[in-house]
Amino acid sequence: MAITTNIPEAFPYRIGVDVGGTNTDAVIVDTTVRDRTKSIIAAQKSPTTQPSVTDGIEAAVRSVLQRSGIDRQRVASLPIGSTHFINAIAVIRLSKSFTREVPPFSDFPSELTDIMRGHCTQIDGGLQIDGSLEAPVVESQVLRECARIKGLGLKAVVVSGVFSPLDHHYHQEQTVRVMIERELPDVTIVYSSEISNIGFLERENASILNASIHHFAKRTIREFKTAMKRLGLQCSLYLTQNDGTLLDAVTAARLPIRALSSGTTNSIRGGAYLCGLYDGNASPTSIVCDIGGTTTDVNYGMSQVESIGIGGGSIIRSREGQVTVGRDSVGYEIRKRALVFGGDTMTATDVAVAQGVEAPIGDAALVRSIDRDTISEAQQFIKREYERVCDLMKSAPEPLPLILVGGGSIICPQKLDGISRIICPPHHDVANAVGAAMARISATVDIVQNISSQTISEAMLKAASMAIEKVAGSTNRNLGVSINVDEYRPIIVSDEQSGTKTWIVSPTDLEWMADGCYVLGCGGGGSPYPEMLKLQQHIPAGNELKIVDMSSLRKDASIYCRTSSPHCGEYF
Template identity: 45%
Template structure:
């Protein structure tokens, strides 16, 4: 009998510890190979007692000798529970040292943290010279004296959890800047917990830094927890490998988990999803199902598609409201579990959670003789469960019981509705030890199903976890073929999976993504490869327990007390408040000096504009997210941004325009910066202009759609931004503008600035196309991202050559997305966008399906490639039959969308091979993430994402001249395709004019 035939899966929750023994050879029986399972209270102060009890019980019940166990795998919600609960006892304040000489200042750490969590973790942040460029060269070398000064500031504050985060640190294979700084910090602050961001996550600076911050904050709690796992294993005489499950359902060894606990943050919910699917396989109707896993502290809710696989999260995910770049199933967690505390105020109002007695349930809950009223007490008093001593709660007022039950019911219904993309009722798979508190019926739920062994689904998910290996690197393709680089990446990922404990013969490559990087000197490509396999018979060399004393359990005398409440200031409360979308109106005021109506931009306006600009980016233009954070922080600091209608411009107005140019990969690392402002200043100096009357965006699509607001902010030029742009979308080059369609040499004189002290001024040209080519060549030499300011224009050109009211259109599209989320109508968000864009004559839903292939390549500095979308089987779709879904222009077969930074055309290939171009540039083709309703850019295209393709008719500025179609139509991209308008253009409604008389 092979030793790995049996696996023990353990889930350590806030209230209960679950364990199963699984026979991997017998997965078809009614118990799906589960020989024995046990649920026991999670013990305190030493959690290892509960682990030991649970594992010993299943070993005894199954009569399987410890020597026959192939591995012990543990999943835990301990770490994420502390984050969700904002538990100041277990979260440490963090200091951050950023490595960059010239960048990162505009968007500081914690910019996108919820105020309460930032109040706990934001201990200090500072900057030192350092950072890399995208080609691996240094932006600046590390200066030790600067690091020493930062260490002194950190010591003064008594902080010993420290994050080091440098630009492009994940590709730093030569200078090892983060490691150098780590060594200096370790010398200056002995015993500190130091986290290098490159050890935590990959490219994407803000998301990587956020993940590193969460990781550093929880490390002091993680170490004794992991040591406790090892100690329990020792006492059980288990000599197999010890693993923890990671967010993606794969395994990580114990020492690595103690250093990188964030990799286990979502392991409990992931295991629950996989365990529920495994246990329910072959039973019940194959439809979309909601999985609700109720533990002792939280309820985690996810979606199982009819195929039996979890619905995946979008490109970025959030943990307790913090955005990070880990791949994991789409889950929502609320503070509701079997140990959640029930409170009654002086007015008899009842609240439930979010704090919990957790693993102290059997000592703190009233039914066990404690002094804390919990949801378990409510369930016992209501006759749903027979545990503890019911006599201890027999006098509990039935009104309190009914109100608590109503509150729990409402909490579950709300989070379930949040996960649905349609109001249609769906069945629920109910798992987890706290499931007893769930009501028998829920609004919006067709039935509640408990699969076999449902109470230990997490432990089952842990037992069936696979072993993974991932690589993510950037390499030049100048002297090596991309295919060769990919094969090297595959081999490395497979080796890493095998090194992590997978049997080589079972390993397969599950994911490959090749992303050419724009505007870089050596044709660099980013390669991401993920390989997975089954656990090897031999496991891996045991590393757990060799470097630390297993019996040294820090925090062993911990006793339960309510977590300190975080008190927010009035300003922080204001930032955290929720706004009623339906009643919100933009603020339009009359400027007393000019008499012009001006739209004063708010935080909510910026959020909607950000989402809308990405939709209008047609997959290009770069993500607006970091630009949104920069502008939101300016609004919070009291700066103002104003938008005016183009007709209100003075006849002699001096109008500047421009935006960012370069690689989106650089933007994700450098974050929003003031390069465009620097380019404008250079051009103003050349012209001798002392002030600017207004700014107009180069393009409304992507991050550049917010550039006008950034430059016009009172922090910079203090001028209004015109509700218009020179593209009505995003295009890959500066000469592809409506202004260039009407004017010759419209770009020069112009200036570009790198943001770190380098500027170039171009004053003459023979045509506009060569200007763009020259500037892009310079851009690649200046760090692959610059800001650009073009030749100032005038009111006549704006009124006659620009695309009007595009800021208004972006705002309306963003508001549509927000409303769809608020009303659970995401599945029809595309239909709602069609209405905002002028109705079915002006916009259309082109196709619905799943991305099945993404090809990327680099040519002359631009990201070229092709997206292939296939209409999926009904088993892979969520049921939306209750909603009036508009038929797509094309159904069946596949849709191919080539892109050059932006999407070029949409060609439908029917099942019989018939081909039809259903949309081409200059019309807009936007790919929406069906799950969120938000746009996907080229960097976010990946296999398996469910998408909806939206087409919008372009402005007639592109079609009323021959030159317009020459520079903006299919021929400009090398395609001999006749342009056929998608529909009739409808000019967007002006927000300024619509709301001016109503404020």
């Protein structure tokens, strides 16, 4: 399935913003320029402001607008990756019989539970696995809990029903929400089916996090909109989601959990864009390493993300002859505290500059006093940590390319064991903002359909139409969908001598097989997506992937089978 949207050339510019713990990045991308590097017409890296990140965002966006000199009326969108805080909430479960043995917050860290758990209860309601009714909602029970929540002074409530994403008839969560709104008009209410799909604890936990950051997100987005007016921008405001797509500001204020930790996907998309991955100019099996001021995030195909406490602002200490890097950092105060900027704290950036890295950072004369042994040991420490975390991401021992992005990328060694080459594209320091600018719209539909009265193709088309309707409703643009399940046929050729039929696998075949393996495998062994990418890169290189029936093989044929489960530790 492919969703397409035509962006008018009258609005060719996209502004992307990424808010990190140390810096706030902003870029302007001209979507009419084909050269990825030249399409970034302005970029700015500014210190993240505390406690209000909005000031830093406004300063960064104002800078790129002034430097580019573009017509502000021709900006199509402004996507932002933002931050969050948490508050205490109440949780109301809807189920008469199930889930009592595992109460809310069961798998939360105790520190978070102590802060966030305001009140938890379970009342009648819920559905069965087929969408039928387990028990009806009892209004008197809802009103009783409303009185308790009011007495506790809580301002956010989560309503979580068993199998609620399948509730297209009874609308239990929405019914309870209406009752609570009537009794507690000043309380924020989150119902779980709006947050996530089937998977009760995961959906409930996501809803809890959403409710806890809702107040801060709503205030922050309101401040963003005010800043846009001061900047003279009339375009749409979006937040980037943690799946690499966009969320409109109104929805983001209601569902901020979807924008939680979106920096990782921004770095993947930005790195891929700047390296020409979308154009087939780089290996799709590259690892992306995003080095900020406080941490380093390493990811590969979004199947797994690993973070380590090493960044450009990481503090370096020498104790009893042993040099350590991090895990604490000077963070957004790097321009005040780092030696290279005239401060009194040795950081990873200081060591990189002292080593002679070619980057216009501070005053190199201020770090000449760092002794060679300290520099060498600090770099060896960083090298070991990066090699270790990159090795964790790999599903095979063969070396892989590493795409390096982020403002702290100067601290990465030029060579790493297990890495075939290090790619540092132009504008790598603002890649996250580029990823935000080039993010795409999306929609998710989670339904159970009966195929006894319709074909699989019809069921898929129905789901696709529902997703298109969701997207079109949020963007006010005409979208088209092309899904050729009925018309598509794989390429089958026959050997003239033996008559053996061979399936010549196409990129579309690989995508569909990966989806099928993931569904039929029930998630066992991790996502097949990275392996699908590995196979896909052979086709543009002129190679053929073939599938034959085992019965057509000679009796003396040798069969090789390789199995691995690099992510089996993620599952129970």
